[in-house]
Amino acid sequence: MFDLNNVHYKQKRKVVIQNVSAHVRRGDSISLFGPNGAGKSTLMQIMAGLKQPTSGTCEQNEATDRAVGYVPQQLALFDNMTVGEHITFYQKMTKQRDDAYINEMLEVLALSDQWHVKSQALSGGMARKLNLAIGLVHEPHVVLLDEAFVGVDLATKHDMLQWLKRLNDNGTTIVFITHDWHVIYHLATQMWLLDRGQLIDTFSLRDLDQKEAEWASQSDSALTKMFALRH
Numbered sequence: 001m002f003d004l005n006n007v008h009y010k011q012k013r014k015v016v017i018q019n020v021s022a023h024v025r026r027g028d029s030i031s032l033f034g035p036n037g038a039g040k041s042t043l044m045q046i047m048a049g050l051k052q053p054t055s056g057t058c059e060q061n062e063a064t065d066r067a068v069g070y071v072p073q074q075l076a077l078f079d080n081m082t083v084g085e086h087i088t089f090y091q092k093m094t095k096q097r098d099d100a101y102i103n104e105m106l107e108v109l110a111l112s113d114q115w116h117v118k119s120q121a122l123s124g125g126m127a128r129k130l131n132l133a134i135g136l137v138h139e140p141h142v143v144l145l146d147e148a149f150v151g152v153d154l155a156t157k158h159d160m161l162q163w164l165k166r167l168n169d170n171g172t173t174i175v176f177i178t179h180d181w182h183v184i185y186h187l188a189t190q191m192w193l194l195d196r197g198q199l200i201d202t203f204s205l206r207d208l209d210q211k212e213a214e215w216a217s218q219s220d221s222a223l224t225k226m227f228a229l230r231h
């Protein structure tokens with residue numbers, strides 16, 4: 001899906017991403033994991049095509065007419081529009097005519113009965129679900145999620161994970177940023193560890209125990225502390 005070749009990104013004079021080379025393959029579900037400020041959001045925005053690498057390339061290696069779905073960390077909702085108005089607006093904008101897909105998504109996300117509610121009246125968790133649904137309206141072949149689960153209760157998390165798992169089982173590729181091990185266990189097939197702008201490890205979730213032992217033996221690393229809170 002994406003070929004990252006020696007990607008560097010500088011913000012003013014600061015090096016934010018250094019020398020990142022990796023592949024995202026169709027059907028992967030990748031947890032982009034690392035400390036605050038590691039460069040995760042920046043790398044995701046490069047994949048989404050919202051930022052251009054200072055050097056190196058990020059190329060989509062599969063021709064498709066379906067755009068990438070990017071769900072930003074900040075909620076992108078209009079206060080005075082209802083849930084239904086948001087969905088129909090994005091449906092028209094992306095020419096999505098498959099009402100069955102939309103209805104199923106709204107059912108699984110338990111948003112159907114909020115159809116007439118204005119987004120300013122939604123709870124934080126509901127607003128997060130709507131933010132996710134908007135990013136998925138056009139059935140993207142790749143979904144990029146930047147901390148899409150912040151502040152949601154466990155039932156809401158369950159619904160969001162259920163829909164994303166179903167998409168992934170049907171071949172949708174997912175790359176997601178989270179600090180929540182729950183989400184990683186339920187959604188990830190792989191982890192990419194990013195630290196200070198560098199991709200320091202990529203591995204299958206099956207190897208998590210072994211990787212935890214490796215990281216536990218390192219001292220004074222933010223990643224060691226993050227792995228210590230795994231259980």
Ligand SMILES: Nc1ncnc2c1ncn2[C@@H]1O[C@H](COP(=O)(O)OP(=O)(O)OP(=O)(O)O)[C@@H](O)[C@H]1O
Nearest residue numbers: 011012014016034035036037038039040041042043
């Ligand atoms: N607009 C900006 N101007 C200056 N520096 C920036 C800007 N955006 C990001 N940075 C810097 O780039 C680095 C990476 O930021 P980024 O948001 O990609 O990290 P992150 O891993 O997603 O962090 P977090 O987990 O806190 O969201 C940080 O050190 C940040 O200070």
